[in-house]
Amino acid sequence: MFNVFSTILTVSRFHKDAFNGTWVKCLAGIKAWFFLDPSAEEGDFETPAPENIRCILLFPGDVLYMPAGLSVPHAVVTVCGPCLMAGGQRLDKTSLIPQLKEIYRMMREPSTTNEDVPRSEFRAILSTLLTLIKEDPKDFEDPKGLRDTIVSIQACLQN
Incomplete structure (x- = not known):
């Protein structure tokens, strides 16, 4: 809020x-x-x-x-x-993949937003989502696609 x-x-x-x-x-x-x-x-x-x-x-x-x-x-x-x-x-389970990709894109292109994307918070969100997918994959529309997207973004954040 x-x-x-x-x-x-x-x-x-x-x-x-x-x-x-x-x-x-x-x-x-x-x-x-x-x-x-x-x-x-x-x-x-x-x-x-x-x-x-x-x-x-x-x-x-x-x-x-x-x-x-x-x-x-x-x-x-x-x-x-x-x-x-x-x-x-708010995050929305039905649109998590495009939402996460957009957040990551803004981290790479900061001129498109008027606020900083907090890297540590974003990393924590990604880790939490991976845990939730592992615990209850049926809770997500495309658990494999979401997991692949998160792992891909996490790898890029390491660089």
Whole structure:
């Protein structure tokens, strides 16, 4: 869980959240969320084409969820402040493989996110997931694919 407090015209550049599966609830103020069209995602975050940008406004009580496993480039502007947001991020068993791959990609390409990906926490998450898969593989959609993905990422993290 996290809280974000911002004043009017506070801006967060286009980025992706390091641990996707983000949800936010507007408690006070108004936030404008700008999203890049998924087909334009691989483009330049600094100067996206206006036709590739979509916008929504979050008012007090509104909740936004960016699904786990999907990489959602977004920028945020406080339109009316002060603004207070509550939020969090979640792992989703049905999308663990793409979610883990995206976190690892952000570790290799830190300019795509506005936050550090904590390597030690990520290593701990990977180890815990391996233990859970070993204990109860039927609990996961693709236990072999997930295990292979985790082992592959762990090997890369050693380098």
